[in-house]
Amino acid sequence: MRFSRARGVNQATLILSGVVIGYIFSAGLIFLQYITSNEKLRDIVVWLMGGMWGASWNAVLLLIPLTLIPFFLLEGMAWDLNVLSAGDDVAKNLGINVNRLRFSGLMISTFAASCCLAFTGIIGFIGLMGPHICRMIIGNDHRYLIPCAGLMGAAILLVSDTVARTILSPVEIPVGAIMYVIGGIFFLFLIMRARGRGLY
Amino acid sequence: MELVLENVSKAYGPQVALDNVSITVHPGEIVALVGPNGSGKSTLIKAIALIHEPTGGTIAIDNRDVRSIDPVDLAMLLGYVPQGFSYTLYSTVFETVLMGRRRYIRWSVSDEELSRVQRALDALEIGSLAAKFMDELSGGERQKVFIARALAQEPRIFLFDEPTSALDIRYQIEVMETMRRITREQNSSMIVAVHDLNLAYRYADAVVVLNRGKMVGYGKPFEVLTPDCIRSVYGVDSFAVENEYGKFIVPFRARQKG
Numbered sequence: 001m002r003f004s005r006a007r008g009v010n011q012a013t014l015i016l017s018g019v020v021i022g023y024i025f026s027a028g029l030i031f032l033q034y035i036t037s038n039e040k041l042r043d044i045v046v047w048l049m050g051g052m053w054g055a056s057w058n059a060v061l062l063l064i065p066l067t068l069i070p071f072f073l074l075e076g077m078a079w080d081l082n083v084l085s086a087g088d089d090v091a092k093n094l095g096i097n098v099n100r101l102r103f104s105g106l107m108i109s110t111f112a113a114s115c116c117l118a119f120t121g122i123i124g125f126i127g128l129m130g131p132h133i134c135r136m137i138i139g140n141d142h143r144y145l146i147p148c149a150g151l152m153g154a155a156i157l158l159v160s161d162t163v164a165r166t167i168l169s170p171v172e173i174p175v176g177a178i179m180y181v182i183g184g185i186f187f188l189f190l191i192m193r194a195r196g197r198g199l200y
Numbered sequence: 201m202e203l204v205l206e207n208v209s210k211a212y213g214p215q216v217a218l219d220n221v222s223i224t225v226h227p228g229e230i231v232a233l234v235g236p237n238g239s240g241k242s243t244l245i246k247a248i249a250l251i252h253e254p255t256g257g258t259i260a261i262d263n264r265d266v267r268s269i270d271p272v273d274l275a276m277l278l279g280y281v282p283q284g285f286s287y288t289l290y291s292t293v294f295e296t297v298l299m300g301r302r303r304y305i306r307w308s309v310s311d312e313e314l315s316r317v318q319r320a321l322d323a324l325e326i327g328s329l330a331a332k333f334m335d336e337l338s339g340g341e342r343q344k345v346f347i348a349r350a351l352a353q354e355p356r357i358f359l360f361d362e363p364t365s366a367l368d369i370r371y372q373i374e375v376m377e378t379m380r381r382i383t384r385e386q387n388s389s390m391i392v393a394v395h396d397l398n399l400a401y402r403y404a405d406a407v408v409v410l411n412r413g414k415m416v417g418y419g420k421p422f423e424v425l426t427p428d429c430i431r432s433v434y435g436v437d438s439f440a441v442e443n444e445y446g447k448f449i450v451p452f453r454a455r456q457k458g
Contacts, residue, residue: 083299089251094302095275140290
């Protein structure tokens, strides 16, 4: 986000920065895996694969407030987020504190996502696919886009988890692996479509 | 509302983009900003809207410093139309213009707001495009949508950063005629950066000539935008003509550098 605010930064720089930051954090993970005991190591590896093994009603009860509160906070920002899509300058002219909106939006959504991931491990691409698909279907009004993206994400996870449980039954493969395949293909589709529209 | 700029300056680090500009804009007035690329026209407009806050001087609306006005209230006074294009693929024309009403919307959109948006679209004759997506429009139509958004905002002072640069000549004249009518009707004022000196001649009540951040001319268009002034600022030879349609300036030759 710090980078997205800097002036004159293009998309390639942004993506590269993301990759580099990813490497820095994976260094931390490698360090943890190296110093930890054998039993814990298995836990870490399973968490990194991502799956629904941790799903229990207790986890759900804990997650309800941890996701509902951020959800309502984000819904409260819906109109300002709509205006932000008009560009920073126009948003400022319309009386929006652009930096504060970006910072708080990012913090709140990161908090909600981290809470969920703590129980499931890393399941990638849902946060990319859910909002994108919904934007194509219902448009850019965040009042409806935020709840729809959440529901779409849940639906995607449900389908992938079902596939993960059944495809090699009785062996259950990590849902994270399925998501990387589906998400990767979806990402390529987005890039191709953007190319077709001449956006890059 | 009267807008008074006193010694407004803006520096990006050591680079001075705007140097001691002082102007007064009266209600109902159209003020044109002219000058070569990089002369500080956009910087001045963004400084007034506090998009990029000035580093020196004061900007006051009816004797109130704009920095002391709540950003939400300021949004109802100043309507900004950007030079660059920024929009989302999945927004319709109507939704884009509706953003201009942000300050009046809490959660759901009332019929009153919808009709105001429709009126803004109709003023620019783009009502038929309302349901189209932004990426289906031509560059000129898109620019009109952004102007409509500022109209929907119903500000007291319009700040236009080259609003007509992407428009063909018919659109240019239409937009300027519309803006002149609206500013006269509502007694609102408009500061507009233009490249076409004849637009400044025809529609502006006052002209501010900027060159490398400095104000080198300020006054009535005919008095300020003389062939001498244009030669020194742009390095272009020109002549003025007058006929039954009015007074025009015709640039015809770039002078050799050095």
